[in-house]
Amino acid sequence: MIEEAPSILNTWIQDWNLLSESWRVGLVVFALVAGTAVVAYIASFIVGAVERRFQKTDNLWDDALLHAARKPVVAFVWLQGVYWAAEVAHHYSEAEIFSVNQTILQIGFVFLLVWTLLRLIKQGEQILASPLKMKKPMDYTTVNAVSKLSRTVVIITAVLIAMQSLGYSISGVLAFGGVGGIAVGFAAKDLLANFFGGFIIHLDRPFKVGDWVRSPDRNIEGVVEHIGWRLTTIRTFDKRPLYVPNAAFTTIAVENPSRMHNRRISETIGIRYVDVSGMAEVVADIRSMLENHEDIDQDQTLIVNFLAFNDSSLDIMVYTFTKTIEWVRFHEVKQDILLRISEIIESHGAEVAFPTRTLHLPDGVRVASNGKPAKGRSDSDSSDEAVDEDVEQGRAPVSGSEHSSETRGDSNQADGD
Known part of the structure; x- marks a missing residue:
């Protein structure tokens, strides 16, 4: 019925003799465009009303589907209405532009379908990574990688279908792509290396957006802001953006301090040689203080021992782990522990040693x-x-x-x- 609409309108124009043919064609084209505008408005209103109604339900995917389809539905109404108007005009006009009406309709339909799918993928990405919408949200880096891959597949498929609609042979295009891909691969090997480096990052997930990373092999340290297919953006601690090609991460070691379970306190504290008699009591009190400290993880290694006779001091090794991994809070805990150790040393009448030298002279x-x-x-x-x-x-x-x-x-x- 829809395909027969232009022929029905043409018959009506030929049978209506009240006005000249050009006026009748103009009125029909105008009526089609005006009717298209009205139908598009009605379609947008209906989809919006249904979307608002579905927002009251617990299902998030129907909301995502309606939101993704709202604008493409309106665009489809305009595409179909303009196509009918162009077909009517083409029947009475020899303009070359009207000869591609059918091709434009097919390509336009493919474009609208791709637009809907891309919007749906974006809505799905927001739902899966949102802690407000999901009880157990997925990792944003993984969702983003799958989203990018899905969009790439949709776009490539749409391009091939559009080329087929334009009269090109897909098999020939694929054959040409296989031969030309070798040349392109040699010419763009760095680009491809970065692409596969990004793929490995998304696959192995050594870090994600928001992680603090650093490399002992390169001068790289900061917070990951974005992981692309070619570059990874890292914001250094002096707030400068650092753009690292993804291929670099396949050849260097990367530390991810954001995934540590604890932070370590490792200090060597020396007391004077004259305080050697109180060494055992000092060590025991420091160990007891750490064992009862609320910010020290008792499930991790805790060592407090007399370590060595140094040049100017008797060294005590303090080795333990805090519960917090937050950088600022860690230093607050470390300060509290060092101050308590100082109080313990003073309580035993001892002092923290500093470098000294005694010179012995012979008699006379x-x-x-x-x-x-x-x-x-x-x-x-x-x-x-x-x-x-x-x-x-x-x-x-x-x-x-x-x-x-x-x-x-x-x-x-x-x-x-």
Whole structure:
């Protein structure tokens, strides 16, 4: 009935002799376009009303289907109405443009079908990845990858159907694509490497959008913003975008700190050698504090031991894991633990060691004012004893210019005697 509409209208135009033929054709074309506008409005209203009614139900997919089909349905009404108007005009006009009406109708129908499918895929992507619509939402990276692949399949299929409608042989196109694909593969090997790199990322899922990643092999560290088929966008911690070709991820190691279960605290704390007697109590209290700390994961390794005799300290190893993996919260917990360790060390009368050096001088060597040791004389024992006596009585300094000059004076006097 729909296909016979243009012929019925043409018969009516020929039988209606009240106006000239050109006026009759113009009125019919105008009536068809106006009627198309009215029908399109009615169709949009009906689909919108049904969509609003279905939004009250718990089923999300009927809402997605109606929302995806609303605009294509209106476009289909316009396509069919304009096609009828063009067919009527073509019957009374020899314009070359009207000779492709049927082809345009077929290609337009394919376009509308593809448009509907793409909109439906987008709606499905939003539903599957939304925590508000799904009790157990799927991973956004996986949903996005499947969505991109589905859109690619739909578009390629639509292009082949459109080429078939235009008179091209699909078998010839596929054969040409097989031969030309080899040349294109060599010419665009980097592009293809990035494409398959993106496919491997979507398949293996070493990271997803929102993860913090870094590579020990390359200067790559930041939060993943987007995973494309050619590039992955990473926002560094100084807020600069970093665009990494996907092929790079097939040859480098990638760390994903976002998937860690705990954060580690590993510190070496030294106390003085004079506090060695309280070492056992200090170690025991630090271990007890960590075992009762609410932010320390007791299911993970916890080590607090006297580690080594260092150059200036007695080292204690503190090795444990926090429950939180959040970066800011981790440092708050670590600060609290270090402060508690400091309080434990002070409570035992000990102190945290710092680098020191003790210099032992042999007997009879004193430090002069210029910082160099001055040797005592073996042939002036009386002078040395006098100097030592003065030192003991506080009349002469152990080191300094007076002591140095007095010693030199005694030496000269002794030499003169």
